Amino acid sequence: MxxxxxxxxxxxxxxxxxxxxxxxxxxxxxxxxxxxxxxxxxxxxxxxxxxxxxVTVGEAAELKQLRRRNRLLEQENEILRRAAAYLAQGSPPKMMFPLVLELAADRVPVAVTCRVLGFSKQAFFKWRAAPVSQRDWDDAHLTNAAIDAHRDDPEFGYRLIADEVRDAGLPASDRRIWRLCSQQGLWSVFAKKRGLNRKSGPPVHDDLIQRVFTAPDVDKVWLTDITEHWTGEGKLYLCAIKDVCSNRIVGYSISDRMKSSLAVAALRMAIQRREPAGTIVHSDRGSQFRSRKFVHTLRVNGLRGSMGRVGACGDNAAMESFFALLQKNVLNRRRWATRDELRLAIVTWIERTYHRRRRQDALGGLTPIEYEAILKSQVAQAA
Missing domain, CATH: 1.10.10 (Arc Repressor Mutant, subunit A)
Structure with a gap:
């Protein structure tokens, strides 16, 4: 398929x-x-x-969401019914975690059960992995109470959170609440910002290509970067991913905002199109490529991240050359009134001209599509 x-x-x-x-x-x-x-x-x-x-896509999605909500309500009702029966025993259990296991065996998600019963998934999985001490159990309740208090009043510091926890009937010292708040990162929104004027940390990834912009086959090394251009409506940003072997743009995303989601969307397009394994994805040290979402997407798809040095354009020169070509053939050709107008011009040039009509000396006078087709035929013949 x-x-x-x-x-x-x-x-x-x-x-x-x-x-x-x-x-x-x-x-x-x-x-x-x-x-x-x-x-x-x-x-x-x-x-x-x-x-x-x-049936529109929105209506289909709404129907799917309603069915999902109905299934969730049925699960929540089952959890409450079973919990009432569980607590009605002659000797009420000290912990509800065994009930979570019973419901999980009946295909009720652990996350739903924990939410309905009012404790964290982390506490449950820690209990399942190893017996917990009474202090750990008490800390879990105090942590949940502190999180609830901070969620209701984000301006509260640990002292006010401690007062709220004690008012809820959970005795604890200020020092203990401070430790739990520190572990969870529960700080007042008015607290002094931490980490200002610090030097930038090390790169998320090492430089795995060292300016060697060649690869023996497709999907071995990808390059990525972000460019921008003004329109009458404001800036438009393009994140593109280029295969070093064939020079084909395997993924791209265009948006009016330069967020981490722009880089993640381009990477997901490339993954969906190519289904790579172990591919090196090389970029600069932009915040979009250092973001948790981008690094997570690399890791879960078995890709290897690579980053050049700060302020060293040559470390990603092959990608910069593509953007220079785009600038010359599309962006600087005329003034663009709207973002949609420029967007269509970019995707048309990439898919129609760059991929299928523009022959490249580095590929032996072939287009990227023709070059990849020849590589595939050679691999098929060798097999």
Whole structure:
């Protein structure tokens, strides 16, 4: 079964087809998809826009959410019923964790049970891994009470949180509450900011490529970076991921804000398209590539991060050369009135011109698509 195309890619192709510069068949060919697939996307877009009858994507998502909510309510009712029976025993248990195990065996998620019964998942899993002391158990209750107090009043420091905890019937000293608040990072929103004027820490990843912008095969080394350009509506940001071997842009994302989600979206598009394993993803030390979400996405997909030095453009020169080419052929060609106008121009140039028409000397006079097709045929013949 072929892999589904990313939503951002589908929306861009539909927008290009609706613009009417070329027939649907030609647009489909330019973007490397079948004509029937593009017509299905256009039909779905018309349904979402209300131009045709049918179930929209939003309605389908809402129905799915309602079913999920109904299933969750059934689980919560079952948890409360079982908890009432559990507590009605002659000798009430000191802990409810055994009930969590019983419900988990009946396919009730642990997270739901812990939330309904009013304690943290962390406390449950720690108990399951090893017996806990009474002090640890008391600390867990105090921590939950402190979190609740801080959630209700974020301006509270540890002393006021300690007062709230004691008012709730949980005796504890100020020092003990301070220790628990420190472990959980529960600080007053008016507290002095920590970490200001400190030197930047070490990079998240080592430099694994050392300016060697070559690879023996596709999906061995990827480069990524972010560029920006002004429009009449403000800036537009592009995060692109380039395969070193074929020079193909394997993933990209475009947005009006330069957040970590921009880099994560481009990486997810590349992963969805290529399904890599052990690929090196090299970037600069921008905050988007140092973010927890980006590093987590690398780790869970088996990718290896790599970073150049601070202020050393040459450490990512091959990616900078692509952005220079984009600047020359698209961004600087004229003034762009709207972000959507520039967005469509960028994706059209990448998919139609750069991938399928622009021949590169480094690839032996081939386009990136042609070069990858030859590599695949050689691998198939060798097998």
């Amino acid at each position: 072929p892999k589904p195309h990313p939503k951002e890619f589908r929306d861009d192709v539909v927008a290009v087809a609706r613009r009417g510069d070329a027939p649907v068949a030609q647009v489909a060919k330019d973007f490397g998809i079948s004509e029937s697939c593009l017509r299905n996307w256009l039909h779905a877009a018309d349904v979402d826009a209300g131009a045709r009858p049918g």
